Amino acid sequence: MAKEQQIDITTTAEALAKEFKEHSVAEFFKKNRQMLGLYGKIRSLTTIIHEYVTNSLDACEEANILPEIEIKIDELGPEYYEVTVKDNGPGLTKEVVGKAFGQLLAGTKFHRLMQMRGQQGIGAAGCTMFSQMTTGKPVKVISGTGNGKCFAVEISIDAKTNQPKLSNYKEFKRNFRGVAVRAKFKEVLYKESEQSPLEYIRRTAIANPHVTIKFTDPSGKKHIFKRTSNKIPKKPKAVKPHPKGVTVDDVLSYARSTKAQKVISFLKNDFDRMGAKALEEISKKVNFDLNKDPRSLTWEEAEQIVKAFRETDFLAPSTDTLSPIGEEQIKKSFQTIVKPEFLSVVSRKPKVYAGGFAFQVEVGIGVGGEAGRTLANGEKKAEIMRFANKVPLLFDAGSCAITKAVQSVDWKRYGLKDFENSPVTVFVSLVSVYVPYTGAGKQAVADIDEIVEEIKLALMDSGRRTSRYLAALRKEREKQMRREAFMKYIPEVSSALAKITKVKEDKLKKKLEKLVLDKLKLEELEEKIEKARAEARGKEVKSNAKESN
Ligand SMILES: Nc1ncnc2c1ncn2[C@@H]1O[C@H](COP(=O)(O)OP(=O)(O)O)[C@@H](O)[C@H]1O
Ligand SMILES: [Mg+2]
Structure with missing residues (x-):
């Protein structure tokens, strides 16, 4: 028999009412920093770099500036680092710098429907809060607008009120335009991996060919990613809701x-x-x-x-508000940074999801050369690079619609028998006025049918081109192997023949070599004729079909 339920008569509504309190959004995110991607030592450091870099790129894009970003990570102690990010963007005024770095859910982007990297106004201030929580120190910001005057200020957040606290404000003379931020963090770790700041920066350079990034890692090593294009991407426009x-x-x-x-x-x-x-x-x-x-x-x-x-019937939403990377730009940066042997890039037309939001998909498949992930033992594995609004997504691959779309392609049909273990880099970029992320950490795209379908179609198109290349490559290799096999026996055969026929061995060798080459050429010619015949037959069938229609 079920026990009778005991009511706790000491907990009255009045007693509970005394416990009723409210907290600020800053306190909420302090307790739930995992929502901002600020958890795990390596992930946290990559997230910090991501927040500062995306802000720099967004600011440059809005101001039509070719971005030059300098990043430095210094190790101050065990799991203790200082991060410096400097850009050449439009800069911030002293009136808003506090809100930008010291107030959560504040910014210039969340209220506009526009293809931007930032969306919610929690990036920069989230980092300030994390710095404050782990080191007790404020972040330092220098900003100038290029008119010879600059200011420096230290910013922290009053978590109770979610208001910025500014200290040590100084003005000085320097002809600097942009924002430089320097902040200290504990509980983070720099380690080179597929999810490290270096990989994040490398992928940012691939999806943003107009950006120059100079990165100094904690060992002092400089990594320079020079822009491969001087073309500033089309400025994204704010779109009204459909x-x-x-x-x-x-x-x-x-x-x-x-x-x-x-x-x-x-x-x-x-x-x-x-x-x-x-x-x-x-x-x-x-x-x-x-x-x-x-x-x-x-x-x-x-x-x-x-x-x-x-x-009511309406025209489909405007799509000229999007700013894709562009086929040519993807090709250039892919070739400079990934260095595959073969590359096929497909840029699809803009489409709309959920009836109201414009989006566009671009993909690239790179095979051979330095494409793919290289394991420590030198083995190659397939590499999937995901991007949303030109921002690399390094985490939560398993719950991302992009991964789902890549995995739904039957790669065998495109000449990649063992996709996972092939030297292939699959690049997928999604741009949208509103990217449907699965969470505030913005690392995975929600599983929306229209988006998954578009990515799949783009990959299949790019896959068809890749498979033609792979087939030609396979044939070329076979031919080479046959040639090598024949050539291997020529010295023995010619020496035996020389003994029997008394003809000079050298002469026989040359003749035999010519024979092999001629035979292979003849085979190639026959193949070509057969192919031409097959094509002609195909046309005949088609034209007959037309006539009978
Ligand atoms: N480097 C920068 N240059 C110019 N403005 C910036 C920079 N970093 C941050 N900001 C401003 O601060 C705001 C808040 O940034 P953030 O908290 O990352 O939110 P979000 O990027 O989602 O808007 C931005 O909307 C932008 O207006
Ligand atoms: Mg941001």
Whole structure:
């Protein structure tokens, strides 16, 4: 028989009410730093580099500047390091530098639907908090706008209020434009691996061919990744939300911050692809006056708007807001950094997922040469490089839609019998105005059908080109082996023949060698004729089929 449930009469609602407290978002992330990717000694250090580097690249991209980034990691003690990252971006003003580095969920990106690396405003301040938690020290920031004046300041976070604390503010003269940040961290470790800062930087250079990165590792070794292109990528544009991609809650929050005075102008100005015809249809479908103030919209009214959006036809979302890497640029940096023997790159057209968000997929398959991962024993393994908005994703591969798409391809069909153990580098880049990450650490893309399908199609297209190359390569190798096999016996055969025929051995040798080469050439010619015949037959069949239609 089940025991009778005991009610604890000492815990009253009043007693619980006394325990009722609130905490700031800074305190939340302090307890949940794993959500920011700040866990594990190696991973934490890579995450820190990632946060600073993506901010530098975003800032340069918005200001149309060719980025030059200098990174330095110094070892101060066991599991204790200092990180310095300096860029040549537009810099920060003293008014916002505190918020940028000392306040969580603050920034210039989260409120705009735009292809950027940062999305939530937790990167830079997350690092400040981590530094503070593990060393008790603030981060140092120097910034200048290139007008001869600079300032330096130390920043920490008041975790209770999630407000920045600034100290030691100094102004000085130097013609520096950009941001330099220096911070100390404990509980981190620099170790070269597939998930190390060095690999992160190498992959950043591959996906961002217009960037020069100079990295000094803790041993003092300099790694320089020079830009392979002087072309600044097209500046991504902020896009208005598409009616098919919004929820009731979205509509209400946009309505609260709109400049429009009437719901009708709010709909017209604040949504993508809202034409006069669509507006007319929507006004017929809702039962309230569209001249009312958008700020007074009720939940039910917003629900009616979203329902009307679903039932109305709109043009697909604008896709010219995306800034892909580009086929030529991928080829250049792949050849300079990965150095494969053969490379096939495919850039797909922009598409839309969840009805409202534009995205674009680009892939590259590099085979042979230095492609693939090299194990300590020299063995080669397949390497999958994932990128989202030109940021390398080094962690959580198992839960990422990109990995899923790569694994769903039947590589045998493309000449890679044992994919896992082949010298191959598969590069997949996804850019979107809103990348659907699986978590705040932004290391894996959510499994969305439209995205997985696009990646798969791109890989199959690139795979077909790779398989043609691999087939030609195999044939060439076979021919070489046959030649070597024949040539191996020529000295013996010619010496035996010389004895029997009394003809000079040298002469016989030359003749035999010519014979082998002629035979192989003849075989090649026959093959070509056979291929041409087969093609002609194929055409005949096709034209017959046309006639019979
Ligand atoms: N190197 C930099 N140059 C210019 N602005 C920067 C730089 N680093 C950070 N910022 C500013 O600080 C904000 C907060 O950065 P962060 O916390 O990483 O959030 P996010 O990148 O998601 O917006 C950014 O939105 C940007 O406006
Ligand atoms: Mg950021």
